[in-house]
Amino acid sequence: MSLIDVEDLQKTFKIATRQSGRLGALKALVSREYRDVRAVDEVSFALDAGEMVGYIGPNGAGKSTTIKMLTGILVPSGGRIVVDGRVPHQQRVEHVRQIGVVFGQRTQLWWDLPTIESFELLRHIYRLPEARWRANLDAFTELLDLAPFLETPVRQLSLGQRMRADLAAALLHDPKILFLDEPTIGLDVVAKERIRQFLLQINRDRGVTVILTTHDLEDITRLCQRVVLIDHGRVIYDGGIEQLRARFGHSRTLVVDFEQEIRDVQVPFAALVRREGPRSWLRFERDTTTAAALIAEISARYPVRDLTLEEPAIEGIVRGIYETGSAG
Ligand SMILES: Nc1ncnc2c1ncn2[C@@H]1O[C@H](COP(=O)(O)OP(=O)(O)OP(=O)(O)O)[C@@H](O)[C@H]1O
Numbered sequence: 001m002s003l004i005d006v007e008d009l010q011k012t013f014k015i016a017t018r019q020s021g022r023l024g025a026l027k028a029l030v031s032r033e034y035r036d037v038r039a040v041d042e043v044s045f046a047l048d049a050g051e052m053v054g055y056i057g058p059n060g061a062g063k064s065t066t067i068k069m070l071t072g073i074l075v076p077s078g079g080r081i082v083v084d085g086r087v088p089h090q091q092r093v094e095h096v097r098q099i100g101v102v103f104g105q106r107t108q109l110w111w112d113l114p115t116i117e118s119f120e121l122l123r124h125i126y127r128l129p130e131a132r133w134r135a136n137l138d139a140f141t142e143l144l145d146l147a148p149f150l151e152t153p154v155r156q157l158s159l160g161q162r163m164r165a166d167l168a169a170a171l172l173h174d175p176k177i178l179f180l181d182e183p184t185i186g187l188d189v190v191a192k193e194r195i196r197q198f199l200l201q202i203n204r205d206r207g208v209t210v211i212l213t214t215h216d217l218e219d220i221t222r223l224c225q226r227v228v229l230i231d232h233g234r235v236i237y238d239g240g241i242e243q244l245r246a247r248f249g250h251s252r253t254l255v256v257d258f259e260q261e262i263r264d265v266q267v268p269f270a271a272l273v274r275r276e277g278p279r280s281w282l283r284f285e286r287d288t289t290t291a292a293a294l295i296a297e298i299s300a301r302y303p304v305r306d307l308t309l310e311e312p313a314i315e316g317i318v319r320g321i322y323e324t325g326s327a328g
């Protein structure tokens, strides 16, 4: 069995829809109407102990929602999660004692207390033996250079210092697994590098399994042997970063607005990947056809109102991985 098992995971949020018109707000008060947002549609993957995996995808893909379900903060709408033998949301208290979590966007530390006091509080919360806590604190103080600001209240820390403190806090109780949601967000190049070094070290020396989300392509190329790529709540790739280019690096998408809805567009060398009313998204490979040839084919077959060529966020991400990869 794997350390982390995720099967057909789903999360649907119900959000109140705003009614238009002057009476809309009033109507919304009386009869609330809801719309479903499928944040996570169908996600499956398995992680083995000791892996460091990047969970990546464009904005709104469902990354944070997945991390929140893995850490027991959110209850899935469907599917199954087992982390180290536990079902996170059902065994939440026990689960949280056994994992480490860092959300780059917000600290888990006590805002008004000196940093060291947060670490002391955590020692009591986790009921850590003094010696083990001390050994870890000393190690992280060294590795993350915490000494200069241990006495400083968390609210006065720079973002880079705060992130280092949060990382130490997440690891004081020796968790087997570390969940990181954008651990380098907003940091400068030097601060990012320090965090990457640290993550590589705890993964290698302590065998901590790491799953991280990031928009920083250098984080991915430096840290992750494997990536799980998601888009619109679904896994679209899971594997090594070397093979990514073959899958996504060459394709582009032509967005076609037809005069009317066309259910099944048939054009050589292009695949229909999405359709909304009269608009269709057609993916094609750079080496099998050109945009010009494709546009000519389509216009000859169907009445076309408008065309745009787009690079989907996914392709942008993948292209970026190779650009940073080759630069670094
Ligand atoms: N609490 C919530 N209520 C309603 N909708 C939500 C909630 N949390 C997330 N969503 C929606 O779910 C989708 C996925 O959000 P999520 O935060 O998981 O994306 P993400 O991949 O982390 O994006 P980003 O890269 O921008 O952080 C989005 O459409 C978002 O608006």
Ligand SMILES: [Mg+2]
Binding pocket: 063, 064, 065
């Ligand atoms: Mg997010």
